[in-house]
Amino acid sequence: MREHYSEIVINGTPEQVWGVLTNFSGYPNWNPFVRRASGTVKPGERIEVYLQPPDGPGMTIKPTLTEVVPNCELRWLGHTVIPGLFDGEHIFTIEPLEADGVRFIQREVFGGILASPVLRLIGENTLRGFETMNKALKAEAEKSIS
Numbered sequence: 733m734r735e736h737y738s739e740i741v742i743n744g745t746p747e748q749v750w751g752v753l754t755n756f757s758g759y760p761n762w763n764p765f766v767r768r769a770s771g772t773v774k775p776g777e778r779i780e781v782y783l784q785p786p787d788g789p790g791m792t793i794k795p796t797l798t799e800v801v802p803n804c805e806l807r808w809l810g811h812t813v814i815p816g817l818f819d820g821e822h823i824f825t826i827e828p829l830e831a832d833g834v835r836f837i838q839r840e841v842f843g844g845i846l847a848s849p850v851l852r853l854i855g856e857n858t859l860r861g862f863e864t865m866n867k868a869l870k871a872e873a874e875k876s877i878s
Contacts, residue, residue: 734851737839738862744873746803746826746834752873753806753824762872765865775800779808785861788854795822811844818846836869838862 742749752758756769756779767790771779777797784790795810798821805825812818825837840858842851851858 733841733843734847734855735839735841736855736859736862737837738859738866739835739837740866740870741829741833742836742870742873743833744876746828748876749826749834749836749869749873750803752869752876753826758872762868763865764868765861771797773797773800773806781808783861785854785857786864788857788861795820799823812846816844818842818844818850836866838866 752762754773756771756773759766759769765783765785766781767784768782769779771777773779775797778794779797780792780794782790782792793810795808797807798809799805799807803826805823807821807823809819809821811820819842821841821843823837823839823841825835825839827835827837829835840862
């Protein structure tokens with residue numbers, strides 16, 4: 733198993749960040765990595781997500797939401813055609829800080845027999861996608877403060 737990890741501090745409340753993160757219809761307006769997402773934010777629901785990493789080809793995935801804890805955590809699990817070949821659990825975590833703000837963590841745990849070769853091809857670009865999304869989420873969430 734391999735993991736990609738990126739975090740950022742956002743000046744806002746967990747509710748503000750959660751509101752932006754789970755408003756899938758707003759993604760095309762601010763999200764440079766997850767360009768589109770649709771579906772119901774509820775555990776067990778299958779959603780549709782279009783990912784566009786920087787300098788990489790876009791792809792549509794249809795993961796299942798495995799964890800939905802409002803204002804705290806959103807997780808989905810995706811597979812290639814056959815589970816166990818290349819699997820990814822994507823995890824968004826919102827942690828309140830003692831000072832005003834939150835730590836937003838985005839990570840993905842990759843597994844399956846094709847994980848190592850696939851990540852050699854897309855890993856760096858995917859991590860850059862996390863970082864660009866985190867910065868854009870920060871900007872979007874902090875707009876609602878002003």
